[in-house]
Amino acid sequence: MGRNGRKPGRGQAGSRPSLDVAAILDARRGEELALNDLHLNPQFGRVLRTIGYDRTWVRGYGPYLWDDRGDRYLDLLSGYGVFALGRNNPxxxxxxxxxxxxxxxxxxxxxxxxxxxxxxxxxxxxxxxxxxxxxxxxxxxxxxxxxxxxxxxxxxxxxxxxxxxxxxxxxxxxxxxxxxxxxxxxxxxxxxxxxxxxxxxxxxxxxxxxxxxxxxxxxxxxxxxxxxxxxxxxxxxxxxxxxxxxxxxxxxxxxxxxxxxxxxxxxxxxxxxxxxxxxxxxxxxxxxxxxxxxxxxxxxxxxxxxxxxxxxxxxxxxxxxxxxxxxxxxxxxxxxAGLVERARAAGERLLELTRPLVDRYELVKDVRGLGLMWAIEFQPPSGGAALRAWRLAEDRQPGIFAQLVTGPLFSEHRILTQVAGHRMNVIKALPPLVIEDHDLVAFAEALDAVLARLERGLAGAMARFGLGVARRSLRRPRAAR
Ligand SMILES: Cc1ncc(COP(=O)(O)O)c(C=O)c1O
Incomplete structure (x- = not known):
């Protein structure tokens, strides 16, 4: 039920003579997943909860998104490429x-x-x-x-x-x-x-x-x-x-x-x-x-x-x-804003910062990109317990390793990235073309930190990830207020 005991969706918008969109955004903040589950796409709601991306987003500007806790996230998805100019370009x-x-x-x-x-x-x-x-x-x-x-x-x-x-x-x-x-x-x-x-x-x-x-x-x-x-x-x-x-x-x-x-x-x-x-x-x-x-x-x-x-x-x-x-x-x-040239230069810089990961980690097969269309591809470890853990998890769900990387990038480093396709161990970034150097550096450092930890303890990470996913996918959908 909505605030005031009303059914969600039958709230302020319908009953007020004069509508105020800003008031809706304020008064009903936090209901978005519940409304999604009721009226839009509940399976997508499950996906978001399972991968831990179920945030309440309240603002976007330039290359950033903010959640209701005031945390700022670097958005390397750009709304699947629509926010090349950054969000809410003035x-x-x-x-x-x-x-x-x-x-x-x-x-x-x-x-x-x-x-x-x-x-x-x-x-x-x-x-x-x-x-x-x-x-x-x-x-x-x-x-x-x-x-x-x-x-x-x-x-x-x-x-x-x-x-x-x-x-x-x-x-x-x-x-x-x-x-x-x-x-x-x-x-x-x-x-x-x-x-x-x-x-x-x-x-x-x-x-x-x-x-x-x-x-x-x-x-x-x-x-x-x-x-x-x-x-x-x-x-x-x-x-x-x-x-x-x-x-x-x-x-x-x-x-x-x-x-x-x-x-x-x-x-x-x-x-x-x-x-x-x-x-x-x-x-x-x-x-x-x-x-x-x-x-x-x-x-x-x-x-x-x-x-x-x-x-x-x-x-x-x-x-x-x-x-x-x-x-x-x-x-x-x-x-x-000279965005074409900025994308070229930023793309080269991103490759310069991230290509060394190929030599640093055996799990990294390739880093590639053209301008600000960038990807990192993963491969199995060469042997031992790490390889056994990889095979066990990947046999069950191909492409799962990439989520071991996007998950902590999001939850610990507050960077939004995506897996580049179905059953692919490839992560993709489409940064806004206005991205600045310090954010490229922050992304490269975050990737480095996540990969270093995974390479040290892949078997444990895969087991923990599996448990976490199971727990989150069982989490009950939040009721609409
Ligand atoms: C290359 C390409 N063509 C077409 C489309 C479809 O565009 P839309 O989602 O606006 O229908 C996409 C969407 O991702 C795309 O990447």
Whole structure:
């Protein structure tokens, strides 16, 4: 029950004549997990309790989050990459306040507005010159859906190729090109004509393209699941193969775009000239949903080729002024704060600080990154009791070791990181691009301390972790107050 004996959710918001969001945040602080369990996703609530991430978050600013105890956490997830500018960026917020005060004639629907056009202009000015048309969307997965439709309609071909471990979102079309079985399971049948090719395997790609029926090859420049960075020749050669086969190259920059990898678009690392580029996540500074597909006029006009077909693809909110204003302000802030260069330099520094861990600890197999997309990969110890403990735990739950690292990073060092994918002993960091050197150093030192302790007593740590998980997963959900 809520305070005053009311059912949660039927509280102040419904009964007050004038709503005050700030008062809700204050009066109902601490109810978020209970409300989640009642009305949203209780299984996710269980996960948070089990891994010990069940905090009451009360504030976010820059690279930090604060909980209700006043503890500050360094956020190396950035909301899965949306807070590249840090949380609650004041420059974007100031522009949003100006935008709201302007009371624009938003979404006339049978009419067009200025800000969507300005955003398209600004995006194209920063993209490879052959891209000269934009479709605005509301999310990453929607950008992927649009790309599949544009590619099929403009080539007249049915098939779409994607890579193993590729991740492009979770709506039906995007799921059909998702290279991770754990997401696809039980949602079939998915779209026909979508086929996976192995990451890095040009021969497999060549064989599929040779059938002459492939509309698009969809690829993340750096794969988000696992932070897999391709060999230098892979993407340029894949592009050549696609061109020769009349297949469109679609580069999904939803996670890698907007400075994340130390270039405005990651495709610049390889000088790629794709037919479509997909954006979302960081594009609104984290304030509102937004997405974009950048493509060529030729592709666009093969789809929207008559007045009859003028609205053959789109969505109600696609060109909304609020998202456009946030995105224009975000692009300006990326420039003004020099965030692309900052990401490049900070990424190099992070590698410099963390690569020595590979030599220092036998449990560390690899440290890799491009700009501020970073990962550390673990491997089993070479023998003895430590290896037996590893095998025992990993046989039961593959990827469990990575949680032995993310757990103490969070609970002891107050650093938020994530395991990079299902059943993977890889930890990933997507720091805000505004992260400062002292926080990079703090992260590297925390990792070092956690790994040193684990390497000294792996068997004990695994046993304690197993017990802790069992205890926390049995913990009763907190009742709503
Ligand atoms: C590369 C990539 N594409 C698409 C998506 C889907 O974006 P959204 O979650 O906004 O639908 C993601 C999300 O993580 C992503 O990383």
């Amino acid at each position: 420059a974007v917020r100031a522009q949003l306040e100006r935008f709201l005060a302007a009371e624009t004639a938003n979404l006339p629907q049978l009419g067009v507005t200025l800000l969507a056009g300005v955003l398209a202009e600004q995006l194209l000015a920063r993209a490879p010159s052959r891209l000269d048309a934009v479709v605005l969307t509301n999310s990453g997965t929607e950008s992927v859906e649009a790309a599949i439709k544009l590619a099929r309609a403009s080539t007249g071909r049915p098939r779409v190729l994607y890579l193993n471990h590729g991740f492009h979102g979770l709506t039906n079309g995007a799921l059909s090109v998702n290279g991770n079985e754990e997401f696809r399971e039980r949602f079939g049948p998915l779209l026909p004509g979508c086929d996976m090719v192995p990451f890095g395997d040009l021969d497999a790609l060549r064989t599929e393209l040779a059938r002459g029926d492939v509309a698009a090859f969809l690829v993340e420049p750096v794969q988000g699941k696992g932070v897999n960075i391709p060999e230098p020749h892979y993407l340029p050669e894949a592009q050549e193969l696609c061109r020769a086969a009349g297949t469109l190259l679609v580069v999904d920059e939803v996670q890698t775009g907007l400075g994340r990898t130390g270039r405005f678009l990651a495709l610049e690392h390889w000088g790629l000239e794709p037919d479509l580029v997909l954006l979302s996540k960081a594009l609104s500074g984290g304030y509102v949903p937004v997405g974009a597909v950048l493509t060529t006029r030729a592709v666009f006009e093969r789809v929207f080729d008559s007045m009859e077909r003028a609205v053959v693809h789109g969505s109600t909110f696609g060109t909304n002024d609020l998202a456009a204003a946030a995105a224009i302000a975000t692009l300006a802030e990326i420039d003004d």
